[in-house]
Amino acid sequence: MQHAFSKTFRLSMFVGLLVLAAVGCEQSTAPSSPQATGKAEVTFAPQPPTTGECALTITLTDSTGAPFKDATLTVEGNMNHAGMKPSFATMEESDQEGVYTGTIDFTMGGDWFLLIHADGQNGESIETKVDVPGVNAK
Amino acid sequence: MTTLWQQRPTERHPTQIPPRGATGKRKQRTSFDLLAVPLLGGILRRPGSRLLVQIPVLFVSLVMIAHAFWGPQLAPKNLAALLTWVHFRGLVVLVLLLGGNFFCMGCPFMLPRELARKLHSPRWQWPKKLRNKWPAITLFVGVLFAYELFDLFANPWWTGVLIVSYFAIALLVDSLFQRASFCKFVCPIGQFNFLGASLSPLEVAVRDTAVCDGCVTKDCIKGTANPHSQTGLPVVQRGCELDLFQPRKSGNLDCTFCMDCVYACPEDNIGVFARMPGEELTTVGPKSGMGIIERRGDFSALAVAFTFGALLNAFAMISPVYALENSIASATGLTVEWPILSAIFALFLIIEPAVLLGVTAFATQRVAGFNEGITAQVKRLAPSLIPIGFGVWLAHYAFHFLTGALTVVPVAQNAVRQSFGKAWFGNPQWQLGGLPESVVYAIELGFLALGLIGSIAVAWTLLRQSSFPSQIKNVERVALQATAPWAVFYLTLFVSAVWIMNQPMDMRGTFLGG
Ligand code: SF4
Ligand code: SF4
Numbered sequence: 217m218q219h220a221f222s223k224t225f226r227l228s229m230f231v232g233l234l235v236l237a238a239v240g241c242e243q244s245t246a247p248s249s250p251q252a253t254g255k256a257e258v259t260f261a262p263q264p265p266t267t268g269e270c271a272l273t274i275t276l277t278d279s280t281g282a283p284f285k286d287a288t289l290t291v292e293g294n295m296n297h298a299g300m301k302p303s304f305a306t307m308e309e310s311d312q313e314g315v316y317t318g319t320i321d322f323t324m325g326g327d328w329f330l331l332i333h334a335d336g337q338n339g340e341s342i343e344t345k346v347d348v349p350g351v352n353a354k
Numbered sequence: 355m356t357t358l359w360q361q362r363p364t365e366r367h368p369t370q371i372p373p374r375g376a377t378g379k380r381k382q383r384t385s386f387d388l389l390a391v392p393l394l395g396g397i398l399r400r401p402g403s404r405l406l407v408q409i410p411v412l413f414v415s416l417v418m419i420a421h422a423f424w425g426p427q428l429a430p431k432n433l434a435a436l437l438t439w440v441h442f443r444g445l446v447v448l449v450l451l452l453g454g455n456f457f458c459m460g461c462p463f464m465l466p467r468e469l470a471r472k473l474h475s476p477r478w479q480w481p482k483k484l485r486n487k488w489p490a491i492t493l494f495v496g497v498l499f500a501y502e503l504f505d506l507f508a509n510p511w512w513t514g515v516l517i518v519s520y521f522a523i524a525l526l527v528d529s530l531f532q533r534a535s536f537c538k539f540v541c542p543i544g545q546f547n548f549l550g551a552s553l554s555p556l557e558v559a560v561r562d563t564a565v566c567d568g569c570v571t572k573d574c575i576k577g578t579a580n581p582h583s584q585t586g587l588p589v590v591q592r593g594c595e596l597d598l599f600q601p602r603k604s605g606n607l608d609c610t611f612c613m614d615c616v617y618a619c620p621e622d623n624i625g626v627f628a629r630m631p632g633e634e635l636t637t638v639g640p641k642s643g644m645g646i647i648e649r650r651g652d653f654s655a656l657a658v659a660f661t662f663g664a665l666l667n668a669f670a671m672i673s674p675v676y677a678l679e680n681s682i683a684s685a686t687g688l689t690v691e692w693p694i695l696s697a698i699f700a701l702f703l704i705i706e707p708a709v710l711l712g713v714t715a716f717a718t719q720r721v722a723g724f725n726e727g728i729t730a731q732v733k734r735l736a737p738s739l740i741p742i743g744f745g746v747w748l749a750h751y752a753f754h755f756l757t758g759a760l761t762v763v764p765v766a767q768n769a770v771r772q773s774f775g776k777a778w779f780g781n782p783q784w785q786l787g788g789l790p791e792s793v794v795y796a797i798e799l800g801f802l803a804l805g806l807i808g809s810i811a812v813a814w815t816l817l818r819q820s821s822f823p824s825q826i827k828n829v830e831r832v833a834l835q836a837t838a839p840w841a842v843f844y845l846t847l848f849v850s851a852v853w854i855m856n857q858p859m860d861m862r863g864t865f866l867g868g
Contacts, residue, residue, distance in 0.1 A: 267858065292784075294428065294430045294431070295430060296429055296430075296505070296507070296508035297429060297430070297439070297507045297508055297754075298429040298430050298432065298435040298436035298439050298440050298507065298508075298758070298761070299430070299436055299439070299440035299441075299754050299755075299757070299758025299761050299788075300430055300757075300758060300761070300787075301758070301761060301784070301785065301786070301787035302430065302784050304784075324858065325673065325858045327508070329428070331428075345428075353673065353857075353858030354858075
């Protein structure tokens, strides 16, 4: 029994270390927390945001400060606490270049953050995280 | 490493307590026995079967540690934060409610310790002054405090630090000290599970006390010695390292469901039996390995920390706590959180329980004309705190688990895709969540109501066993009257818990709008 224990234990430690190494490599393929490569300014209506549907206006500028126009934009809202389903916003570019409008559903009060990913027409992209602290419960 | 029981000079060896059958009536259990279930029972009875649970849990723990440090530092996308704060906590309380202390059985922290004990046998006995629940209470409150201060629910990296620290402390304590010192005296999760398991429907217990009466080896506590040895060493199968002597064991308190006693008993006289949840809280008198809990201040403090900690942990997730923090901050001019949080902890874990329990015991003393002092009454009634406390933990943790159970699927899919560059588990299905909040709310209320009923029932049963003054003729009526203040007290806790659960969850990690 003791021998079987050691063998099983050593094997599981080995497999565990392999997984540790594999999962540990994750950072090389994906940044753990997106860093801003351009700029995204977000405003909410109502301000401060409350739970439920909330209007979003996102102004994107590239690294030179020029409007980031005609982008394909995804906006994902998450709560700081694990275990909550993310909320995705539907966004469209407005008449103003680089200004996108849409709505997002804040399903619960508390701290949220938005993950904004925008792909431009000429291969540029903006990826950033915007904190939305203290969404008020209605 | 297995060690023989070593008698401590000032303690009675558990086997010196006469088996229940020797002094009382023979007791044979005929209720459902998990170990008699075909296949599963056979597996559980085999020495080492615990590894079947521990190894997968260790594997998951390693993945969680890796993801905590190298995965995305966003709690909803990180396996360490998600599995620790949503799935582990939720499953622990549900498994305790529906089964028993199977999480201690599958505890992965014990595997490194087993390995270490193969290389080096611990020499020391756990210090006598610390053979109580105070170290674990301190750690239990410390973890609750750190959870609020560092917003652990939103912080994968610190969650990883917590898991690694847990492994390290368990390894260190059990490498230095003999027997299951970490489980019995240090581990805050263990204490949580022990109290919760007092309400579980399954219990590790002897099948027939008459068999124990005739038993000469007492291997369930001493361990099984090598049959060819003259000295009784080495022990080839250890007995209960938590000092629970089966014939005198009463309930699940301090039992880790490790099954060592099952493996050791030469008569195959131990099973995992169905029983009435919570009944053990109503039995008074000496319990093997526990002593007389109604006289133990540390046990009462543990029950208080467990119950009021449940309310505090849930309260800290709703808006009024931020209003309270802000008002303390503006009254004192403080701009850092830890002293304010310390004041809130002192208020909810010391002052509030002291006032409420003191007033309740005083009222009972007056109603029933007890000679018993207020502190003695509170200690005697402390077990009745556990059902409502467990109800609040259940309602809170089940909320997170049931509303977010399926979020593990997209998070795991995402982790695999990012780790290996291939979507072997498919693309993340972010739309997966859990049960709607309205459904879970009804379940939460059910758990709270069960806790309320359990606490009042335990208080009433304990009060009926009081030594009433001789002039009291109608003991039943006076016992009922004596229960009334405790019923009001538990109703107050229940209403507070329902109020908390009714508040919109406001999981804000920011303090003072920062
Ligand atoms: S070893 Fe088995 S039979 Fe002997 S006292 Fe313990 S449980 Fe009873
Ligand atoms: S050996 Fe002790 S802790 Fe383990 S299952 Fe038996 S009674 Fe419980």
